[in-house]
Amino acid sequence: MSTHSDSGPTRDPDEFSLARVRRHSGTGSAPHSPNWFVRGIRSLFGYRKTSLTIMMFATIIVTIALSAIDNSLEFSVCLPSDKLETAVLDYSWSVLQELGAHEHTYTSKNNDKVHDFLEREILQLIANTDFIEYDNDLNYTNNIMFAVKYLNYDSVSYYESNNLLVRVNGTDESLPAFLLSSHFDSVPSSFGVTDDGMGVAAMMGLLRYLTSGDVPRPKRTIIFNFNNNEEFGLYGANSFVKHPWFSQIRYFLNLEGTGAGGKAILFRGTDFGIVKHFASVRFPFATSLFQQGFNNRLIHSETDYIVYKEKGGIRGLDLAFYKPRDLYHTAGDNIKNVNIKSLWHMLSSALDFTVHISEDTIDLDDATQAVKLTDFAAYTTFMNNFFAAPISGIVVANIVLLVVIPAFSLLLLIVIHNGHKAWDVNFVNVIKFPLSFVLSVIILSFCFDVFVIPNNVFLANNSINTLVATLFSAFLLLNYAFLNGVNVLLRGFKGHQHDEKLIVILESSFLCWVALLWSTVKLSKNRIGDDHTGELFLTILFLLHSFAATLGLVGWTFKRSSKKTLIKSREDRQPLLHSDAQHQYGLGDGGSYAESSSLSFNSDFESVCDGHSKKSFSYDWLVQFIIITPVSSYFIYNSGFLIMDGLNKSIQESLAAQNMIYDFLKTFAVVWSVPFLPFIFKINKVLVLVLVVVLIQGIVTIGVKMPFDPLNPLKLRFLQTIDLNTKPPTNQITVSGRLAPFIESLLKDMPSVKSEKKNISTVAAGDGMLTYSWNSSLDPWLVPELENPDQILKIDVIKNSSSTSDAPFGMLTGEIKIIVPKNRNCKVDFKASESLVKIMDQKDSQSSHSPVKSVTIYTDKTPRNESMFSMASTAETVSKDASGNYVFKDFEGINQLQLNKLDWEKPYHLGFQWVPEVAESTVNTEIRKIEVKKLGVMVECYWSDLEYLSPASDLRTEAKFSIPAYDELLHYSPNYVSWANKDRGLVSVKKFVEL
Numbered sequence: 002m003s004t005h006s007d008s009g010p011t012r013d014p015d016e017f018s019l020a021r022v023r024r025h026s027g028t029g030s031a032p033h034s035p036n037w038f039v040r041g042i043r044s045l046f047g048y049r050k051t052s053l054t055i056m057m058f059a060t061i062i063v064t065i066a067l068s069a070i071d072n073s074l075e076f077s078v079c080l081p082s083d084k085l086e087t088a089v090l091d092y093s094w095s096v097l098q099e100l101g102a103h104e105h106t107y108t109s110k111n112n113d114k115v116h117d118f119l120e121r122e123i124l125q126l127i128a129n130t131d132f133i134e135y136d137n138d139l140n141y142t143n144n145i146m147f148a149v150k151y152l153n154y155d156s157v158s159y160y161e162s163n164n165l166l167v168r169v170n171g172t173d174e175s176l177p178a179f180l181l182s183s184h185f186d187s188v189p190s191s192f193g194v195t196d197d198g199m200g201v202a203a204m205m206g207l208l209r210y211l212t213s214g215d216v217p218r219p220k221r222t223i224i225f226n227f228n229n230n231e232e233f234g235l236y237g238a239n240s241f242v243k244h245p246w247f248s249q250i251r252y253f254l255n256l257e258g259t260g261a262g263g264k265a266i267l268f269r270g271t272d273f274g275i276v277k278h279f280a281s282v283r284f285p286f287a288t289s290l291f292q293q294g295f296n297n298r299l300i301h302s303e304t305d306y307i308v309y310k311e312k313g314g315i316r317g318l319d320l321a322f323y324k325p326r327d328l329y330h331t332a333g334d335n336i337k338n339v340n341i342k343s344l345w346h347m348l349s350s351a352l353d354f355t356v357h358i359s360e361d362t363i364d365l366d367d368a369t370q371a372v373k374l375t376d377f378a379a380y381t382t383f384m385n386n387f388f389a390a391p392i393s394g395i396v397v398a399n400i401v402l403l404v405v406i407p408a409f410s411l412l413l414l415i416v417i418h419n420g421h422k423a424w425d426v427n428f429v430n431v432i433k434f435p436l437s438f439v440l441s442v443i444i445l446s447f448c449f450d451v452f453v454i455p456n457n458v459f460l461a462n463n464s465i466n467t468l469v470a471t472l473f474s475a476f477l478l479l480n481y482a483f484l485n486g487v488n489v490l491l492r493g494f495k496g497h498q499h500d501e502k503l504i505v506i507l508e509s510s511f512l513c514w515v516a517l518l519w520s521t522v523k524l525s526k527n528r529i530g531d532d533h534t535g536e537l538f539l540t541i542l543f544l545l546h547s548f549a550a551t552l553g554l555v556g557w558t559f560k561r562s563s564k565k566t567l568i569k570s571r572e573d574r575q576p577l578l579h580s581d582a583q584h585q586y587g588l589g590d591g592g593s594y595a596e597s598s599s600l601s602f603n604s605d606f607e608s609v610c611d612g613h614s615k616k617s618f619s620y621d622w623l624v625q626f627i628i629i630t631p632v633s634s635y636f637i638y639n640s641g642f643l644i645m646d647g648l649n650k651s652i653q654e655s656l657a658a659q660n661m662i663y664d665f666l667k668t669f670a671v672v673w674s675v676p677f678l679p680f681i682f683k684i685n686k687v688l689v690l691v692l693v694v695v696l697i698q699g700i701v702t703i704g705v706k707m708p709f710d711p712l713n714p715l716k717l718r719f720l721q722t723i724d725l726n727t728k729p730p731t732n733q734i735t736v737s738g739r740l741a742p743f744i745e746s747l748l749k750d751m752p753s754v755k756s757e758k759k760n761i762s763t764v765a766a767g768d769g770m771l772t773y774s775w776n777s778s779l780d781p782w783l784v785p786e787l788e789n790p791d792q793i794l795k796i797d798v799i800k801n802s803s804s805t806s807d808a809p810f811g812m813l814t815g816e817i818k819i820i821v822p823k824n825r826n827c828k829v830d831f832k833a834s835e836s837l838v839k840i841m842d843q844k845d846s847q848s849s850h851s852p853v854k855s856v857t858i859y860t861d862k863t864p865r866n867e868s869m870f871s872m873a874s875t876a877e878t879v880s881k882d883a884s885g886n887y888v889f890k891d892f893e894g895i896n897q898l899q900l901n902k903l904d905w906e907k908p909y910h911l912g913f914q915w916v917p918e919v920a921e922s923t924v925n926t927e928i929r930k931i932e933v934k935k936l937g938v939m940v941e942c943y944w945s946d947l948e949y950l951s952p953a954s955d956l957r958t959e960a961k962f963s964i965p966a967y968d969e970l971l972h973y974s975p976n977y978v979s980w981a982n983k984d985r986g987l988v989s990v991k992k993f994v995e996l
Contacts, residue, residue, distance in 0.1 A: 053684060053685075057630075065638065068642055077284065093202040096202040097194060097198050101192045105186060105193060106189040108985065109946045116163060116229065119165055126209055136166040137163065138166075139163045145160050145162065145236075148889070149234060158236065159899065160899075160901040167224070168224050169223040170222050171219045171221040178249040179359055180223075181223065182225075182254070183227065184231035189985075189987045190330060190331055191331055194335055195329075195343075196257070197231070199265075199339070201227060207355060224246055231305055234899065242308060252275060252316050255309065256321070256351060257320070257321035259322065259323055260328070261329055261339070266286050267285070267380070268319040269318070272375035272376055272377065272378060274368065277378070282350040283350075288640065289535045296530065327713060328979065330981045332980065376391040377392040402540070402544060406547045413557075417554065430501065433483075440483060441483065445476055445667065450663075454663060457708060459709070460703060461666065463713035465646070465649045465666070472669075474693075475670075477674055477692055480678055501682055505679040507550045509676075510547045517539045548628055549629045552621065630677060630680075634676050637669075637672050641673065655739075657769075659739075711976045718983035719967055720989065723991070725992040733776055734774060734776075736772070736774070744773060748773055757778060760775065783944050796938075813916075813996075819900075819910075819911075823944070824905065824943075828900070828940070833934040833935075853913050854890060854914055856895055857882075857911060859910040859912065878890045937995055938995070942989065943984065945982070948962075
């Protein structure tokens with residue numbers, strides 16, 4: 002290969018170097034210059050700054066574009082062209098419009114209207130079919146009582162069900178049934194279009210499909226559960242588990258909404274056996290990262306899925322909308338903010354999965370293994386292609402990779418070292434990337450925590466992409482500066498660029514190996530609470546990085562030793578995948594070709610050729626770049642984007658959520674940078690300038706941009722409480738939100754607050770939350786015919802054993818009636834009162850965790866002499882006595898009782914037994930009259946109707962809004978504020994009694 006001639010009188014220094022090489026090699030012939038085609042190939046694919054920069058630009062752009070397309074509703078979901086499917090979608094959309102006409106929480110009259118509407122539609126759809134049955138729990142045959150203990154929540158609930166049930170009987174009765182479930186209630190502050198109107202509308206569309214007469218009767222029985230009161234206790238699903246039809250079911254699909262539109266994603270699945278069948282849907286969208294988040298309690302909410310899985314013991318999937326969280330449970334979850342494509346995405350997924358499961362037998366029909374013993378699944382999607390694998394198989398594959406690849410790499414290193422190859426690495430070359438990586442992480446984290454978060458703490462709410470881009474650019478620039486700075490300062494230790502690249506690839510492969518080892522250990526004992534099913538991408542990252550590293554090492558094993566290199570032909574001096582080199586070619590690129598990795602860092606050639614710099618036209622960098630960067634970049638970015646897209650709005654919900662989001666944000670940016678770091682030495686000034694511009698733009702955005710806007714609103718929660726324990730009763734408004742300084746100024750701008758000059762008190766609620774409260778003159782109009790607040794809630798004490806000492810050596814008993822008109826939900830809290838009463842003779846008593854040990858809900862119905870059920874546990878039992886009353890016993894104590902009934906006017910009638918808490922005692926064993934604390938009973942009832950009412954006595958009087966304080970906040974709040982309920986209702990009335 003000839004040298005490139007220079008027309009100038011001054012010879013290039015490299016010409017002298019080449020002459021010295023020729024003298025040592027014994028040749029002085031001048032090879033010919035390459036032709037234009039070879040020069041073009043070298044310019045395009047050689048290891049040049051321009052070529053590398055173009056590849057990095059293209060990778061980043063393609064990564065972001067592919068992720069956007071894959072997650073986009075518009076680009077990845079097509080509306081139906083089939084006539085029947087089009088009719089089904091149109092019908093479902095009409096149902097959704099009806100469901101979203103009003104807020105319809107369980108404690109509102111609109112909930113009954115939605116129930117009746119669905120019942121009419123169901124009966125009309127199935128009227129002409131003889132293989133479909135309908136059942137309604139309104140006959141009080143499926144009331145339930147159960148304990149709820151989740152996180153810090155501990156309560157006993159009584160619920161009267163009015164689920165709407167449809168059974169499409171299959172042609173093969175021997176096959177286990179398949180369940181479709183959704184809930185038709187909303188929260189008080191939301192129209193419930195996405196949560197869960199779309200799930201209900203999709204199920205109604207599927208029922209319309211099955212009853213159309215254009216499709217064959219399914220082979221498997223399909224059961225529809227349109228359940229109620231999911232929002233505040235998953236009551237409808239808990240009730241259905243006790244229904245006789247449930248015993249037929251083995252599989253389920255739960256349709257949910259924890260966002261407000263977008264695409265419906267496969268949240269989680271019970272096991273690989275059922276998850277793999279999700280491949281049957283036409284537009285699959287899934288990631289087990291969300292499953293990992295749910296199973297590890299990072300998301301503090303639940304769906305009916307958990308009831309069917311844990312209490313029902315059946316296999317199934319949870320399909321749900323997941324964003325945006327700031328419209329979730331607010332008035333923003335309305336028909337205006339959703340797209341018919343969103344409905345079709347959920348409907349088509351439910352339709353495809355149902356048809357697949359019900360049209361024939363599946364491999365699970367003969368399985369008898371319990372769900373808790375089956376294998377977890379890891380899964381993901383790409384461009385409507387679904388991929389799933391069992392955790393057991395992933396663990397085996399990971400172990401093989403963790404053992405075989407390091408062993409093979411170590412063998413190659415031994416061959417390279419013992420064969421006296423030209424690649425001789427020194428300490429500086431090895432340590433500079435780990436040092437750069439660690440220092441960059443420390444600096445990035447410090448600057449972000451100290452300068453960014455305090456200046457605009459809620460910016461993640463609407464600028465998550467800007468923050469990611471800023472951190473990503475900063476981390477790349479930090480590593481670029483550190484690595485090249487070390488090369489400049491320690492120039493004598495600087496190796497050739499190819500060698501630096503391969504060293505970084507090896508070191509990044511080691512990082513992936515460590516991460517994969519940790520993940521594999523966790524996966525081998527995967528469980529709820531310590532779930533790692535979302536870490537499937539670690540296997541892929543390690544495989545890609547290690548494969549590229551192995552290629553580099555293999556190339557060096559074919560490299561001859563440095564001494565032989567001086568006397569061999571130029572063609573023999575190249576490692577595998579390397580092309581020939583040409584001296585001083587490419588002047589137009591400013592000498593931007595990489596130095597060849599075919600030379601040793603400390604070789605004899607280098608000592609002879611002092612000052613020689615060899616330009617390389619090798620192409621192994623391109624192979625390694627293609628193997629490592631594009632696929633890794635996409636997996637990391639898309640996974641991080643999905644997580645941030647689903648969680649970033651949670652920054653308004655707690656300080657813990659804020660810390661989690663920002664910690665993950667920094668991790669996301671760092672991990673996304675890893676596939677680019679082996680090549681960061683070589684980027685040219687154009688890419689450096691772009692990264693600097695992105696960084697500056699991000700810093701400016703952090704400094705000036707408001708975190709809330711109409712599309713990304715501030716979410717506040719509302720509750721109005723009437724306290725009848727004070728004289729006169731107080732009417733207090735409570736608003737909760739994060740520690741944002743402008744919330745108080747917003748509230749002080751309300752007309753009623755300004756005109757009455759109300760003082761707003763603030764109280765820290767913990768975990769970064771703050772409650773703002775003030776007494777208001779805007780009384781709620783809950784029962785128009787009752788103007789006195791004391792008439793809204795009355796407590797009649799029917800029996801009080803504290804006054805008669807009817808159980809001197811046992812538990813005390815009490816019985817009350819809670820008279821509260823136009824109400825469906827009350828909460829009763831039990832605790833020892835500070836009041837004392839002399840009641841009985843006994844020895845010293847010990848205080849207990851909770852004084853109440855038994856609760857009875859009286860149904861006031863004719864005795865039936867039938868038993869509901871009795872749990873085997875001696876500490877906790879629930880049963881039904883001969884009179885049809887529900888009895889719950891818990892020896893550990895009952896702190897709270899939730900009451901849910903269907904009859905709006907019927908009083909709550911309950912009794913309870915408790916162990917008295919001794920207030921004063923003696924130290925001797927003498928029996929004497931002692932004092933015990935009374936039992937304190939706090940009753941709080943909730944209302945949620947949002948409507949205009951007129952007094953019953955005078956219909957000519959102007960109608961009033963039922964909750965004027967809430968209406969005022971909706972009307973006068975800025976457009977960047979959304980409102981949600983703080984509790985089970987928008988208004989509560991509470992009263993305290995002692996027994």
